[in-house]
Amino acid sequence: MNFKAFVKECHEKEVFKNLSIYIVSSWVLIQVFSVIYEPFGLPKISMTYLLLVLLIGFPFYVYLIWRYRLKPLESRFSRRKGLKVTSKSANSAEEIKGLKKRKVHLPGVHFYSPFQKLYFTSLFVITLVSLFSAALIVKANFINQENMSAFTFPEEPDNDRIAVLPFENNTTDPNMDVVGKMAVDWIMHGITQNKVGQVISPQVVEDYTKVLKATLVPTGENGVLKEYLKPSKVVTGTYYLKDGRLLLQCSVLDGNMNRTLVSFEITECDADSPLDCIEAIKQRVLGYLDSKGMAQLALEETPPNYTAYKLWLESDALLELQSDEQLKYINEAIAADSSFFKPKIDRVAYYYNRDQFAVADSLLQVLAAETGTKKEQLNMIQHYEACFKGDNRTAYRTYQEEYNVAPIEIELNLSTMVLALQFVNRPQDVDSIYAAIPKNDFDLDNCISCEYRYFVKGMANLELGKVDETIELLEPYARTAGQEWIKEVLMKAYVLDEDHAAVYELLQHIRLLGRIDYWQLMMLKTGLEYLKTGDETNANRYFDDVLAYQEKRGNLLTPAEKELSAEITFYKKDFPEAEKRIEEVLTESTNEIPMLSFLAMSSHKNGKDEKAKQTLERIENLRAKYQFGEVDYALARYYVFTGQDASALDHLTKAVAAGKRFTSTTFQNDVLFQSLRSSERFKKILTFWY
Known part of the structure; x- marks a missing residue:
C-alpha cells in the first residue's frame, strides 16, 4: 500500500x-x-x-x-x-x-x-x-x-523572605503618608536586626516593577512578588484617624497573598505620636514571625524624632537622583534629632561618593566617638574606616554582612559585586552574588545599577576566561542607544575572540549615535586591548582614526580630547610628539599623576634621563592622604616601561596595599604590565587581599 x-x-x-x-x-x-x-x-x-x-x-x-x-x-x-x-x-x-x-x-x-x-x-x-x-x-x-x-507545588514558598508592603493611608490627609513609610521602615529594621528573615522592601518591589520588562512578569506589585520575588510571608497594613486618634491595623499574609495568616488587633495612639503605634505593631509582628522571643533591636538606639524622620525620608528620595539638595535634608534631620544615626552615616557616604575623603573621614571619626555598642552601627563605621585606610579586605567583609541581610536588593547587590571585583580582585565571587537576584530581563534604560551589574559580571567573566559566555550575555545590547559600560566589556570580549568585524561594527555604531567624546575614548581603549594581544596593526588603526578626527577639529579640542590625544601618541610610540603634547595638557589636566608618569616615560625614551628623574621627583612630591596607591602605581608603570621589573613590582605591591583598585584598565588590565603577568610576584599582587 x-x-x-x-x-x-x-x-x-x-x-x-x-x-x-x-x-x-x-x-x-x-x-x-x-x-x-x-x-x-x-x-x-x-x-x-x-x-x-x-x-x-x-x-x-x-x-x-x-x-x-x-x-x-x-x-x-x-x-x-x-x-x-x-x-x-x-x-x-x-x-x-x-x-x-x-x-x-x-x-x-x-x-x-x-x-x-x-x-x-x-x-x-x-x-x-x-x-x-x-x-x-x-x-x-x-x-x-x-x-x-x-x-514544585508548595502551599507556601519555602524560604525566609518576608515582604513588607506599603501601609495604606486611609486618613485622606496626604501629610500622613509619612506614617505608613515609617511603619514599613520600622518593621523592616526589626526583622533584619533580629535576623527573623530576609526582607523585601517596598522599594525593592518598586524597583523590580520599574526595571523588569513587561513581558517577563505580570504588571503590578502582586505580580512581581508572586512571580519573581516569591516571599514566604507578606506584611501589610492600613491606618486611619478617628476622633483625633490614629488607628493602625496590620496583617501577615501567605506568600501568594490569598490567605491571611494573622490579623493583629488595632493599635491606637495620639495622632502626633505615631511612633507609639508603630513600635507596638512592630513588636507584635516580630513576636509572630520569631517564636524565639529575641530582644527587639532596631537600627537606632531609640526611635528618632518624627520631624527628623520625615526630613531623612526626603534626603533618601534625593539620593537616587544624586542631587546636591540631599545634604540639606540630611543636615536638617540631624539638627532635628542629634541621636538619629542613619542621616549621620548618610552624610559620610555623601562626601565619600564625591571624593571629598578628608571631610567624610573627619565626620566618621566624630560619629565613631559618639556611637555606642550597637553591632550594626559599628559594622557600618568599620566599613567606612576600612575604605579610608585602603583596607579592601575589611571593607569587603563588613559590607558582606550588610549584603547578607537583603541580597536581592539591586543597589546592595551591585555594591557587593563591585567590592568583590575591584577591591579584592575575586572575580570568582561575582557569579554567586550576581545569581542571588534570579535570572532577570531588566529594562536597562530605566536602571543604571542593572547596567553596571552586567558590566561587573562581564568583566568577572573575562577575568575567568569565559569569553563566549560574556558575548552571549552582552551582545543583545550591542546596537542599543545607551549601555556604554556594557559596550566596553563587549568590545574587550570581541577582541579576545578575534572577531575584528564585530569590534569595528560596534565602534561605528557608537560613532553614529553622536557621542563623539565617548567614541574617542572607546577607540583608545580598543587600541589598548589590541596592544595587550600583541596586535599593533589593528591598534594603530583605531589610534589613527581618532588622531585624524582631532586634526580636523583643530583648535576646537577640549582639554579632555587633548589629553586623550597625548596618550594615543604615546602608545603609538611617537615619543617626541607625545612629550610635547603631554607638557601642553599638564597645566589643565585633572589627572596630574598619571600624565606625569607618561611624561617621565616619554622623556626617558627621548634620551632625557635627567628630565625623567625630575618628573619622578614631582610625582613623589605629590604624595598625600586618601590617594589609595596612585603615586606608587604611576611609579610602577615607569619602572616596568624602562625595564626595571623588580622596582616596578615593589611599587605595585605598595600600591595594592594602599588600596589601589582592580579596574578595567589597572594591574592585569594595564597594557604596560603584560610582560609581568607570568611573574609569581605579580600573581601574588593580584591575590593580595585573599
Whole structure:
C-alpha cells in the first residue's frame, strides 16, 4: 500500500476525525487553563506540566484509536474476506501478490495488513516526535534551571523572605503618608536586626516593577512578588484617624497573598505620636514571625524624632537622583534629632561618593566617638574606616554582612559585586552574588545599577576566561542607544575572540549615535586591548582614526580630547610628539599623576634621563592622604616601561596595599604590565587581599 492509499483509507475510517478531536480538545484545555491557573493559586510551571501530559498522551491516544476502532474492522475484514483468498483460489497475479503481503491468521493470532503496518509506522514516528518535543520542554524548563524548587507545588514558598508592603493611608490627609513609610521602615529594621528573615522592601518591589520588562512578569506589585520575588510571608497594613486618634491595623499574609495568616488587633495612639503605634505593631509582628522571643533591636538606639524622620525620608528620595539638595535634608534631620544615626552615616557616604575623603573621614571619626555598642552601627563605621585606610579586605567583609541581610536588593547587590571585583580582585565571587537576584530581563534604560551589574559580571567573566559566555550575555545590547559600560566589556570580549568585524561594527555604531567624546575614548581603549594581544596593526588603526578626527577639529579640542590625544601618541610610540603634547595638557589636566608618569616615560625614551628623574621627583612630591596607591602605581608603570621589573613590582605591591583598585584598565588590565603577568610576584599582587 502506498502513502496516498493509506491517507485515503485513514480518511474513510475517520482516523483524522478522531485525531482532530484530541487536538482541538487539547487546545481548548490549554486556553482555559492559562486563564484559571493563577486564580487557583497554581504556579506558572503547572502550564508546562500540562503540555508534557498532552504531548506524551498523544501517542497513547493514537494507539487507542487502533485498539478500539480500527482493530475490530480489520478482524471482520479477515474473517469475511481474507480467508477466502488462498494460493489455490487466487485467479490473478494481483491476488497472489496481495496474498503474500497479507498474513491471514486464525482468531486469537496477530493479524497484519498493509494498512496496519503503515499505521504503526506512523505511530512510531509520532511517538518519536512527541518524546523529542517533551525532551526540549524538560531541558528548557527544568535541566537549565538553577532553582529546581520552582517546579514544585508548595502551599507556601519555602524560604525566609518576608515582604513588607506599603501601609495604606486611609486618613485622606496626604501629610500622613509619612506614617505608613515609617511603619514599613520600622518593621523592616526589626526583622533584619533580629535576623527573623530576609526582607523585601517596598522599594525593592518598586524597583523590580520599574526595571523588569513587561513581558517577563505580570504588571503590578502582586505580580512581581508572586512571580519573581516569591516571599514566604507578606506584611501589610492600613491606618486611619478617628476622633483625633490614629488607628493602625496590620496583617501577615501567605506568600501568594490569598490567605491571611494573622490579623493583629488595632493599635491606637495620639495622632502626633505615631511612633507609639508603630513600635507596638512592630513588636507584635516580630513576636509572630520569631517564636524565639529575641530582644527587639532596631537600627537606632531609640526611635528618632518624627520631624527628623520625615526630613531623612526626603534626603533618601534625593539620593537616587544624586542631587546636591540631599545634604540639606540630611543636615536638617540631624539638627532635628542629634541621636538619629542613619542621616549621620548618610552624610559620610555623601562626601565619600564625591571624593571629598578628608571631610567624610573627619565626620566618621566624630560619629565613631559618639556611637555606642550597637553591632550594626559599628559594622557600618568599620566599613567606612576600612575604605579610608585602603583596607579592601575589611571593607569587603563588613559590607558582606550588610549584603547578607537583603541580597536581592539591586543597589546592595551591585555594591557587593563591585567590592568583590575591584577591591579584592575575586572575580570568582561575582557569579554567586550576581545569581542571588534570579535570572532577570531588566529594562536597562530605566536602571543604571542593572547596567553596571552586567558590566561587573562581564568583566568577572573575562577575568575567568569565559569569553563566549560574556558575548552571549552582552551582545543583545550591542546596537542599543545607551549601555556604554556594557559596550566596553563587549568590545574587550570581541577582541579576545578575534572577531575584528564585530569590534569595528560596534565602534561605528557608537560613532553614529553622536557621542563623539565617548567614541574617542572607546577607540583608545580598543587600541589598548589590541596592544595587550600583541596586535599593533589593528591598534594603530583605531589610534589613527581618532588622531585624524582631532586634526580636523583643530583648535576646537577640549582639554579632555587633548589629553586623550597625548596618550594615543604615546602608545603609538611617537615619543617626541607625545612629550610635547603631554607638557601642553599638564597645566589643565585633572589627572596630574598619571600624565606625569607618561611624561617621565616619554622623556626617558627621548634620551632625557635627567628630565625623567625630575618628573619622578614631582610625582613623589605629590604624595598625600586618601590617594589609595596612585603615586606608587604611576611609579610602577615607569619602572616596568624602562625595564626595571623588580622596582616596578615593589611599587605595585605598595600600591595594592594602599588600596589601589582592580579596574578595567589597572594591574592585569594595564597594557604596560603584560610582560609581568607570568611573574609569581605579580600573581601574588593580584591575590593580595585573599
